[in-house]
Amino acid sequence: MALFTFSGGVHPDDGKEYAKNSPITEYLPKGDVVLPVGQHIGAPAKPIVQKGDQVLAGQKIAEAGGFVSANIYSSVSGTVKAIEPRVTPAGAKVNAIVIENDGEFKEAEFKAKPYQDMTRDEVLAAIKDAGIVGLGGAGFPTHVKLAPKDPDAIEYIIVNGAECEPYITGDYRIMMETPEVLVEGLNIVLDLFPKAKGIIAVEDNKKDAIAKVSDCVKGDARISVAELKTKYPQGAERSLIYATTGRAINSSMLPADAGCIVDNVATIVAVKEAVKEGRPLFRRVVTVTGDAVESPKNLLVRTGTNVNELIEAAGGFKGQPEKVISGGPIMGMAMFTTDVPAVKTFSSLLAFTKDPVSAVEPSNCINCGRCVSVCPQKLMPARLSVLADNNNFEAFEALHGDECVECGCCSFICPAKRNLAQSMKTGRKQVLANRRKK
Template sequence: MALFTFSGGVHPADGKEFAKNSPITEYLPKGDVVLPLGQHIGAPAQPIVSKGDQVLVGQKVAEAGGFVSANIFSSVSGTVKAIEPRMTPAGAKVNSIVIENDGEFKEAAFEAKPYDQMSKDDVLAAIKEAGIVGLGGAGFPTHVKLAPKDPDAIEYIIVNGAECEPYITGDYRILMETPELLIEGLNIVLDMFPKAKGIIGIEDNKKDAIAKVEALVKGDARISVATLKTKYPQGAERSLIYATTGRSINSSMLPADAGCIVDNVATIVAIKEAVKDGKPLYERVVTVTGDAIKNPSNFKVRTGTNVQELIEAAGGFKTQPEKIISGGPMMGMAMFTTDVPAVKTFSCFLAFTKDEVAANQPSNCIRCGRCVSVCPQKLMPAKLSVLADHNQFDEFEKLYGAECVECGSCSFVCPAKRNLAQSMKTGRKQVLANRRKK
């Protein structure tokens, strides 16, 4: 059978074996929860509660601060303790709502209009009200993604079930345990775009998940499963669109420009829960894993839960880790503290006994060309990184540096151990900022 794939990419050890067989278990926070007002791309949410207010699970505590923004809901019942800057997993201090958890988890009333009585606008409003953002890591508000300029031009709704980032297994467990929720959510999105077909892309190292989903969509003319070649970054938006449809986009385009909308597995399930159950987004699946974790696990985690609590729930550390990461090892952010909240975009806590990257000493480029061969965008990372390091951003842009998807494949294969991805990321960020100014 031919597998769907793209040009370039790498094959890092996937580390899935640590947590892939760990069922999703619900974890209820014991301590205070911290809800940063910026858990998404776009404008921070604006608090609508004050210190001393009593709140319930699922109660809105902050409203979207603009069109590209998202509502935030309490994940516990208790008392608003403070609204103050707190550290996030990305290492930034963000204004946050701190809620003293009463441990009772009393819920606000969730209401949903019968689905068969909902218009497309009703569905979109429910998704927006629920505060859903991309749960694959980007955090782009989902209601914005589902409101393209030309809805009739959308031909494909692509579900990213690749989960190509090593170690993370949350989406895999959703596919194994509740695939029917995914199909229900996908059908909701397809009803919004009657001309579109659904494609669920799953890497071929998840054959059991592929079999489960294929059985559910058998005979469905609107939904198919694309078996993807196991390769990183197969789940990157551009790679996935090309692999499943043969269409290409660049940094000046949106997936909608190629007739596509892409959402990951967890996001699609959240859509189902918002539209049919009236449930806002206040929890997500988080993988706690790595060779330094005693019992690697997949937890359903309430937003705002302290990461240190999750580590303890997974048995704690076998030994003090040399490196801890928010997210996967390829695109995640190194952390310097575990005293941070699990936010909407927090998919994984990763702990390694050894920091292999810190042991690497970068040397001069040996012009081997490996970075070029693995780049999914066919760029020249070795040259672009030098331009970025020397603040030559105009030249960086002329050599298509803005097309970098920040996957880290170039750094992974570089025998000189150069920090290519970090330099590329800096250059790309500056170029995009300059474009916005113009």
């Protein structure tokens, strides 16, 4: 059987062996939790608690600040200690609600109307109220994604189980341990779009997960499992849509314009918990892994937990790592401190004994064209990076630099080790900023 894939891409060592066999274990924070009001794309949430207030786990503490925004819930019981700027895993300082953890983890009462009695609007309202955002890393509010202009035009709900970034294994463990919950969540979303079919897309380096999920969808005419070729960035939205449906989108389009909606595995599970249990989003699976981690693990983590606690839960570091990353090794962010909270979009912490990137000095381009051959958008990264570095953004836009998806394939494959992806990212951001000014 031919595997589903896209044109371009690279084949990094997947590093999954460190944590893939570690079952998901719940971790309860010991210290204070820090909950930034901006854990999502869009407007930050607005605090509805004050210093000194007593809160329960699962209690709403900040309300969505606009249409594209998301509610924030306390992940522990305790006392609001402060509302002040704190550093996030991305290195930014944002306003955050600090809760002194009483260690009792008393929960608010979660209520859910029987699913069979819920209307479409009630299901969407439950997802919105729960504060669910894309847990693959982007953090786009899920209720917005599930409310396209024309619901009847949606033909495919694609569950992104590719987990193509090396080392991360959280979604893999969900598929291995609770595939039936994933399928239940997908059926809830499919009920919102009667004309749509569901596709659960999984890379073929996870054949055991493919088998588990396939068993769960036997006899379900609405859902199929697509076995993807293992290649990065197979899980990128454009790549995934093309691989599974043959439809192409560009930067001026949304997936809904191609009749598709894409959500990752953890997000779909969160939808099920919100709709059928009334449980808001205040926990997620985080992979702590890498060759500098003593005992790599997949942890069910309460949002706001200090990342240093997660490192300790994984046995600590083997000496001092040269590089620590929030997210995947290709699209993730290098961290200058681990004294930060695990937010909704914090999928993993990677720690490495050696930093192969800093060990090599970039050299001149040799015009080999490898960056063009691996670019999923068929751009010319070597030329575009020079234009961006020289602030020639008009020429950058003329060569379609704004179509870059910032996947990093060009930097990965470049024999001269040039910082192509960083330059492309800067150029793209400037083009978009110039458009907004106009």
